Amino acid sequence: MDWRTFAERMAGLSRDLLAQETVNGTLQRITDAAVELVEGCDAAGILLLRDKGIQSLAPTEQLVVDSDRLQGRLGEGPCFDAARTSTGERMFRIFDFTDEAVRWPAYVPEARELGLGSMMGILLYTEDEDLGALNFYSRRPGVFTEASETAGWLLASHAAVAFSSARTHAQLQQAIGTRHTIGEAMGILMGRHRVSEERAFEVLRRYSQDHNIKLRDVARLVCEKGGLP
Structure with missing residues (x-):
């Protein structure tokens, strides 16, 4: 997808997000858009960290829930780190699950068994609050490029504002x-x-x-x- 087409679809997404009537509807539209707009993305979800554990929101596939649970059980993984903002980083990526096991040595081997090839986790945040991580999954290794990261960042920026606004409205x-x-x-x-x-x-x-x-x-x-x- 060229950047002009991407920009047009992002503009349409912004209108779609404003039209959602519930927080869950907003989140589901965000994760659906991740699969639609980010090249190589097979599944997406939003991971929240809570005092009692993790919470998977708007997963597009069971694969997302399984990965989130695995990261929560092990206490490590790119999406887990993106949501745990004390690390100071706002984006994590595993380029190839068959080649990377140093940074997350417990998570990567088990994630391969789930069928993951590569993934990204990007923090959802506004000026006032951190909202969790928007996560992108692929069954193929090496599909998330710099262009994918840029698209993911742009989507995450829109998503954070929409998520925050929807939650405030619901409250x-x-x-x-x-x-x-x-x-x-x-x-x-x-x-x-x-x-x-x-x-x-x-x-x-x-x-x-x-x-x-x-x-x-x-x-x-x-x-x-x-x-x-």
């Missing part, structure tokens, strides 16, 4: 929904027990603390049952 929508549910629950308690707004909120808060249930879930219970048990 805002959740906050609005939670506030509405809590307000409705307070109104039910105020009407049923003839208490003040402050007292109704205190009842919800105390029930939440005593039963170790999130406040929004307590409010939802009140709305569904017409009161607290």
Whole structure:
């Protein structure tokens, strides 16, 4: 694919990403685009590191999930390192799985057994936050060139902004929904027990603390049952 065509398709992708209604939809469009736009890419996914382990998002194939789990179990690998930003590097690549075993000596041999030939991991980040790594996989060795890296960087830049925006929008929508549910629950308690707004909120808060249930879930219970048990 020539760069003019690539640029046109990236412009179309930007519009597609804005049109997605959910975070999952945004992420799936990103990984699908990785396979479509980056030459040599057979599969793609997004790897997040969490306190309790790793999380694979929007994998285009089971191969992605298997590789992520392998890296998480071993604690090493190019995508794992790209997501673990304490290393200071934002891009990792294994050019040929049949030729490289020094940097990730535990991961590479087992990854070959999964059928991997080469791969790249690029950090997804904005000015304010790091979001994980966008990962590109090929079953063939030596397919990811400098041109592939450039295309991957451009896609990752668009992806990071879209991912961050989609997540912020989802959090805002959740906050609005939670506030509405809590307000409705307070109104039910105020009407049923003839208490003040402050007292109704205190009842919800105390029930939440005593039963170790999130406040929004307590409010939802009140709305569904017409009161607290």
